[in-house]
Amino acid sequence: MAELNTGGDGGKGGKVRSKKSNPGVDLTAMVDLAFLLITFFMLTTSLSKPQSMPLAMPDKTEQPDSDKDVMPIDESRLMTILIGKDNTILWYVGKFTEPKVEPTQSEFGKEGIRKVLLEQIARAKAYVKRDGGKPDEHLIVNIKASDKASYRNLVDILDEMAITHPQLYAIGDITEPEVKLLEEKGLL
Template structure:
């Protein structure tokens, strides 16, 4: 049982002798119980912070499922590839590797770097598909990280995809010729 005693012990030496007064005692047991009940209530009713995650659809790894009829033909003018190199560097191009529509260029992360490039390429792809009578088709971005890239760079480029909203984006495996291209540019 918790108690709160107030007042002194009435004692110093000397002086007048006074009659001893009773010290009031306050029982704090009920207040302690109430405090623990409130703490328990608020702990159980508050929501814990939910992990922040981005939905990412990954293709099946079963190569037997892909038949020639299942393979989707993509217009190369709508295909943009982003290669992530070392030290927060990016290299991007449009078209097939070696048959570029836009030659490989280096870019920086951020709103003045890859975001502006993505927005321009999305507008370019939308203009092309609108002329062809396919307004629902847009830019397709293939993201490929080298083994020298760090995890933060991959998350940053996925954030840029969420901000710019290309029609489709995917994470792919980087090929040996693409690694050689990064080495030529000094980004590997």
């Protein structure tokens, strides 16, 4: 412990006065306690982990050898979501040339695309049950983002997939006719 000595006669003669003791505070114990608390909280606190969504992507080098590797999908189970500019969505069911449900504009959120997804999942389940399909065959969603779509919109639609749980979803490339459709609707 360090002490500060401020008294003494300084070499001058005169009266001898009693030394006044200066009050001193020893901070050594408080500093030790502070470091112990900091160390304790650093070791016991869990660090926040980044949140990420698993996304399985196919290997680009692996291509189907023949038509036997390609599995046919019933058109009524295939839903395509097109993401345009300014948080806009266009969706349809079936093939682009012969849609089972015509292209319809929607918005993000609980009352928008989530409601549509839940309705289409229920419709696909009813279709499979009615037409004698396999019970695990449900809605398959193909997500296609245009060049004008924002990254946030793609993440938002992936969040909707995580919430609604379709059987399968994939991110695909948007085709030229789909781009023209978005332009016609004013979404590109």
